[in-house]
Amino acid sequence: MKRFYKTVSVEPAAGGFEVRLDNRPIRSPAKAPLVFSSAALAGGVAGEWEAQGEQIDANSMPLMQLSSTAVDLIPAKRPDIVAAVSAYAETDLLCYRAEHPQELVERQHRAWQPLLDWATLRFDAPLQVCAGLMPRPQPPEALRALRSAVDSHDDWMLSALQTATGACGSLVVALALLDGRLSAVEAFEVSQLDENYQIEQWGEDPEAARRRAGLRAEIDSCRRFADLLRG
Numbered sequence: 001m002k003r004f005y006k007t008v009s010v011e012p013a014a015g016g017f018e019v020r021l022d023n024r025p026i027r028s029p030a031k032a033p034l035v036f037s038s039a040a041l042a043g044g045v046a047g048e049w050e051a052q053g054e055q056i057d058a059n060s061m062p063l064m065q066l067s068s069t070a071v072d073l074i075p076a077k078r079p080d081i082v083a084a085v086s087a088y089a090e091t092d093l094l095c096y097r098a099e100h101p102q103e104l105v106e107r108q109h110r111a112w113q114p115l116l117d118w119a120t121l122r123f124d125a126p127l128q129v130c131a132g133l134m135p136r137p138q139p140p141e142a143l144r145a146l147r148s149a150v151d152s153h154d155d156w157m158l159s160a161l162q163t164a165t166g167a168c169g170s171l172v173v174a175l176a177l178l179d180g181r182l183s184a185v186e187a188f189e190v191s192q193l194d195e196n197y198q199i200e201q202w203g204e205d206p207e208a209a210r211r212r213a214g215l216r217a218e219i220d221s222c223r224r225f226a227d228l229l230r231g
Helices: 039-050 062-072 074-091 102-123 140-151 155-168 171-179 184-191 193-202 206-229
Strands: 008-013 016-021
Touching: 008 039, 016 039, 039 062, 039 206, 062 074, 062 155, 062 206, 074 140, 074 155, 074 171, 102 140, 102 171, 102 184, 102 193, 140 171, 155 171, 155 184, 155 206, 171 184, 171 206, 184 193, 184 206, 193 206
Parallel strands: none
Antiparallel strands: 008 016
């Protein structure tokens, strides 16, 4: 739709801060009030609205999208979302290692094993590693611990965790990203390790490049959202 406002501002509101367009508070797509607990996140969302040209492009507003998800979707479907995000631990990317070539085997171990060790210490969730692609059952206690870690996030942070987990293909990487253990660049590189190796060998086609650029942007937006949410 066309841009319908001239001014964008952040103002105090009951429970936090709100973004106003021509002094009218913005709402989610479901028309729910958007009250930000963090002035920094409100400022980030305001910046996205301010940056719009004559036409409003929702795809250029990831902070607004994550905020809307936190208000419209997470509260209504929280148990299902927690279950879906937690399920990634059952077949986490970091647990499935190549058998060859040796260079890839070594890269995976150097990049992925420290994150699994971190998850063991951080969440008491020791996940098992296997070679090849055949699924291997994970220890039930580790899965319960990671589900508890997912459920410990409030609706706003869960919105970012859900998106980051899908973009990374790994719950452990997404948790490390939002916990500050990994930067957005590091999370992208770790989650794309296999793809990066294949690109080195065979090159990259334009469609794959576009897909990877989209994943990189999602991961970056999730980390920025989490940082702003924490203020």
